[in-house]
Amino acid sequence: MVVQALTKDENKFLLLEGVHASAIEVLKSSGYNNIEYHKGALDEKTLKEAIKDARFIGIRSRTQLSKEIIDAAPKLAGIGCFCIGTNQVDLSAAIQKGIPVFNAPFSNTRSVAELVLAEIILLFRRIPEANAQAHLGKWNKIAVGSHEARGKRLGIIGYGHIGSQLSVLAESLGMKVYFYDIETKLPLGNARQIKTLSALLEKCDVISLHVPENTTTMNMIGKAQLAIMKPNAILINASRGTTVDLDALAQALESKHLSGAAIDVFPVEPASNNEPFESPLCKFDNVIITPHIGGSTIEAQENIGVEVATKLAKYSDTGSTLSAVNFPEVSLPIPSQGVSRFLNIHKNQPGVLNAINNLFASRGLNISAQYLQTMPEVGYVVIDIDRVDFNKAEDMLEQLKNVPGTIRARLLF
Numbered sequence: 001m002v003v004q005a006l007t008k009d010e011n012k013f014l015l016l017e018g019v020h021a022s023a024i025e026v027l028k029s030s031g032y033n034n035i036e037y038h039k040g041a042l043d044e045k046t047l048k049e050a051i052k053d054a055r056f057i058g059i060r061s062r063t064q065l066s067k068e069i070i071d072a073a074p075k076l077a078g079i080g081c082f083c084i085g086t087n088q089v090d091l092s093a094a095i096q097k098g099i100p101v102f103n104a105p106f107s108n109t110r111s112v113a114e115l116v117l118a119e120i121i122l123l124f125r126r127i128p129e130a131n132a133q134a135h136l137g138k139w140n141k142i143a144v145g146s147h148e149a150r151g152k153r154l155g156i157i158g159y160g161h162i163g164s165q166l167s168v169l170a171e172s173l174g175m176k177v178y179f180y181d182i183e184t185k186l187p188l189g190n191a192r193q194i195k196t197l198s199a200l201l202e203k204c205d206v207i208s209l210h211v212p213e214n215t216t217t218m219n220m221i222g223k224a225q226l227a228i229m230k231p232n233a234i235l236i237n238a239s240r241g242t243t244v245d246l247d248a249l250a251q252a253l254e255s256k257h258l259s260g261a262a263i264d265v266f267p268v269e270p271a272s273n274n275e276p277f278e279s280p281l282c283k284f285d286n287v288i289i290t291p292h293i294g295g296s297t298i299e300a301q302e303n304i305g306v307e308v309a310t311k312l313a314k315y316s317d318t319g320s321t322l323s324a325v326n327f328p329e330v331s332l333p334i335p336s337q338g339v340s341r342f343l344n345i346h347k348n349q350p351g352v353l354n355a356i357n358n359l360f361a362s363r364g365l366n367i368s369a370q371y372l373q374t375m376p377e378v379g380y381v382v383i384d385i386d387r388v389d390f391n392k393a394e395d396m397l398e399q400l401k402n403v404p405g406t407i408r409a410r411l412l413f
């Protein structure tokens, strides 16, 4: 149980993995100056120490926020993933502790789509090999195996924010776009949804993955799937490293079944730029290997910094959980001056709301507004009452934390 009635300086923000300076600007302009900033990810021991007194943490895709780490953070009230993927966070452990998790679902999608488009052209023209040879002083002016992208078939696995943007960009090059998704999706332009993954793999000249990491996408491209891809096809993965079996891909390249690949994400990625990187793909000149930089553009990172920092500051200031990925979403109006605001995060069980309302009524306090959302495990209620002095409010907070089922209660103002 955590009770809060804090000054802004008591809210420590722990920002890791070099999130963009725009995040710091947003936090500071919202009055949050207690910021601990690290350029890289922290090892587990250092992270446990740093997170102990953090109220908010900001990470990117590298930092694993397991249950164990979340349990080591007794004050943690909110998590910001300054990226799209939230697979690195134990979302269930977070909600059970009453901690909302926010991300930036759109800001880097264009950057990924543009990188993939570039890779399609480079691989069709065999530029990675020509480039590698030219760097070694070898002039190899040939057209063999070099193709235009125009008229070729692109198969997109996962037609979400990134996949659908890639679809539009690829059509503008004259490519024919097909996609496979577990959901029925509106095909943009002339794209066509294909019913099965294997039908997509058999049909297309380039396959590009744009799915999240989850149990359905784990090793979704392995030996069997690579075998049914067209001879000389190209595989691109800028989704998550767990979706493709890299040993099987290395074999498919070794046997020259595939003509090339571009891989941005790996099952194990170095924690920082100072650590070595190893992969069975390093020996292939026809593979573009990039260090998980699909979303790493100045434009994307700056926008993500603003977007996620704004969500964290807003949650801290007002209790708004709009667009949280694991939490009941409550959007709140700007409160009027004459209001005291309490938050109660509780187990979703009968009687909690009743007990809360009775508590305020029994103290003669008028509830001027109440906002409630629930999810199967957790309920989140924001209560505005006609303003009371701070001592009275603190006393009410103590009562509120004792309501059976309460996970966390906060007094905002």
Ligand SMILES: NC(=O)C1=CN([C@@H]2O[C@H](COP(=O)(O)OP(=O)(O)OC[C@H]3O[C@@H](n4cnc5c(N)ncnc54)[C@H](O)[C@@H]3O)[C@@H](O)[C@H]2O)C=CC1
Residues within 6 Å of the ligand: 084, 085, 105, 108, 109, 112, 157, 158, 159, 160, 161, 162, 163, 180, 181, 182, 183, 210, 211, 212, 213, 216, 217, 238, 239, 240, 264, 265, 292, 293, 294, 295, 296
């Ligand atoms: N390389 C990088 O730097 C970046 C990588 N990413 C990765 O790209 C992923 C996709 O991003 P968005 O397009 O924004 O996500 P999104 O959530 O908008 O789209 C994902 C799509 O995949 C579909 N899908 C889920 N499971 C599937 C399955 N088993 N088979 C087929 N389709 C399936 C969903 O229905 C959805 O349409 C992210 O989850 C993240 O892991 C995102 C940004 C940057």
Ligand SMILES: O=C(O)C(=O)COP(=O)(O)O
Residues within 6 Å of the ligand: 060, 061, 062, 082, 083, 084, 085, 086, 108, 292, 293, 294, 295, 296
């Ligand atoms: O947005 C995502 O999901 C990404 O994979 C980008 O991760 P990053 O912020 O570059 O660590």
